[in-house]
Amino acid sequence: MSYWKTLKLYGKITFRFTNDIVKGDFFRFTKKTTERPSFVYAINLKQEIKVNATFESKLYNFSVATQKIDKHIIRPNEIFSFWNVVGNPNKQFKKGRTIQNGKIIEEVGGGLCQVSGIIYHVSLLAGLEIVERHNHSVDIYNEETRFCPLGSDATLVYGYKDLRIRNTNSFPVKFELKVIDNMISVSLVSTIQIQENTLNFEIEQRSDYKYVTVTNQAGAVVNTSKYKNNL
Structure with missing residues (x-):
């Protein structure tokens, strides 16, 4: 990483840290624990x-x-912050495929957006509050190669873009992920049952972009996303 790129990154990290302190979110971030409540749902x-x-x-x-x-x-x-939990990708992860400035490249931590995406998707199903989420700038898939509904992704850039989710329930919840062969699964577990939302993904195709509106069973809009068409 170049000197100026490193300087810019740590400038962003410092700005975020200061902003989190001022807003009080820093004190709401989840912390490591060995506690295991009785998650039955x-x-x-x-x-x-x-x-x-x-x-x-x-x-x-x-x-x-x-x-x-x-x-x-x-x-x-409390707020689940992906980067606060996972940490600096440059210190622990391998290179993988990612999208940057509308182009597919290989970068350290590439592929982690599938982890953040499936966490984001299950959070929508559970009706948790989405504090921060960013969709990819480009839709690189078609309906045959897509592994999740368009509009359920959550891209990540360390220092710039995070996934942050607040637990608005009166009881604790937890993300449990497993990777087996070529499948990744997530369970949003809780001590009290959460009513699962039904989500509808409506895609509006325009000449250069796709617009996705996600609504729940009550017809309320839970998110919107805009993507450039396939590369």
Whole structure:
């Protein structure tokens, strides 16, 4: 990483840290714990991990991330921050495929957006509050190669873009992830049953972009996303 790129990154990290302190979010972030409440209810989701040239690196990255996430419980009003939980990708992850400035490249931590995406998707199903989420800028898939609904993704850039989710329930919840062969699964587990939302993904195709609106069973809009068409 170049000197100026490193300087810019740590400038962003410092700005975020200061902003989190001022807003009070820093004190609401989840912390590591060995406590294991009696989680008896779950909302489950599963996705295929597509095989490509960086498949083995992606599996490694997924394994490291899931082990870190497993150490965090989200208590009432606490915020799950992906980067606060997982840490600096440059210190622990391998290179994988990612999208940057509308182009597919290989970068350290590439592929982690599938982990953040499946966490985001199950959070929508559970009706948790999405504090921060960013969709990818480009839709690189078609309906045959897509592993999740368009509009359920959550891209990550360390220092710039995070996934943050607040537990608005009066009881603790937890993300439990597993990677088996070419499948990744997540369970949003809880001590009290959460009513699972039914989500509708409506895609509006325009000449250069796709607009996705996600609504729940009550017809309320839970998110919107905009993507450039396939590369």
